[in-house]
Amino acid sequence: xxxxxxxxxxxxxxxxxxxxxxxxxxxxxxxxxxxxxxxxxxxxxxxxxxxxxxxxxxxxxxxxxxxxxxxxxxxxxxxxxxxxxxxxxxxxxxxxxxxxxxxxxxxxxxxxxxxx
Amino acid sequence: xxxxxxxxxxxxxxxxxxxxxxxxxxxxxxxxxxxxxxxxxxxxxxxxxxxxxxxxxxxxxxxxxxxxxxxxxxxxxxxxxxxxxxxxxxxxxxxxxxxxxxxxxxxxx
Numbered sequence: 549x550x551x552x553x554x555x556x557x558x559x560x561x562x563x564x565x566x567x568x569x570x571x572x573x574x575x576x577x578x579x580x581x582x583x584x585x586x587x588x589x590x591x592x593x594x595x596x597x598x599x600x601x602x603x604x605x606x607x608x609x610x611x612x613x614x615x616x617x618x619x620x621x622x623x624x625x626x627x628x629x630x631x632x633x634x635x636x637x638x639x640x641x642x643x644x645x646x647x648x649x650x651x652x653x654x655x656x657x658x659x660x661x662x663x664x
Numbered sequence: 665x666x667x668x669x670x671x672x673x674x675x676x677x678x679x680x681x682x683x684x685x686x687x688x689x690x691x692x693x694x695x696x697x698x699x700x701x702x703x704x705x706x707x708x709x710x711x712x713x714x715x716x717x718x719x720x721x722x723x724x725x726x727x728x729x730x731x732x733x734x735x736x737x738x739x740x741x742x743x744x745x746x747x748x749x750x751x752x753x754x755x756x757x758x759x760x761x762x763x764x765x766x767x768x769x770x771x772x773x
Binding site: 552585588591593598606642652654655658 | 698705706707708709710713751756759760761762763764765766
């Protein structure tokens with residue numbers, strides 16, 4: 549199992565450019581998440597997908613869109629990148645147990661994005 | 665906002681136990697406490713979680729007070745590779761993890 553994979557690992561954009569961050573998991577997890585982490589801070593939730601076909605906003609969704617392509621893949625798109633979006637982006641996935649509780653959340657290695 | 669508070673940093677001597685405290689005074693009765701760590705800006709790594717009983721696994725032990733308002737993560741024999749930022753987390757309503765700034769643990773020779 550590869551777990552959670554993310555591409556690309558690094559990216560430099562100019563202000564106004566667009567790009568899509570890709571995330572895939574091979575653990576058959578229901579729920580997937582996108583977080584961002586700014587220097588010296590904890591992770592903050594951008595968007596999440598509780599199950600295939602559904603997406604919802606998190607704490608900091610402005611400037612982003614997401615697509616839950618299938619159960620495995622969850623992409624994050626920046627339509628017009630801004631310097632404030634310079635950050636490290638982490639994708640995560642989890643399965644919700646039948647009891648309604650949660651198991652451990654698995655994280656990808658991150659994408660380091662710089663917007664000039 | 666994070667539902668937990670942790671000291672910003674701690675030091676520990678290699679081979680000694682590292683005890684990382686966490687306050688979560690507003691935790692509700694059915695909310696679990698989770699601990700994750702992040703090494704060198706890698707993706708966070710799960711350590712342990714608990715509800716009200718003490719828990720132990722191959723990585724650490726988790727001690728939760730009887731009133732559930734605080735907990736302590738114990739790394740029994742810290743190594744240099746345990747140097748990381750440790751996050752004490754109460755899960756959000758959407759299943760997401762609500763991160764604070766964590767505790768930066770430095771294990772020193």
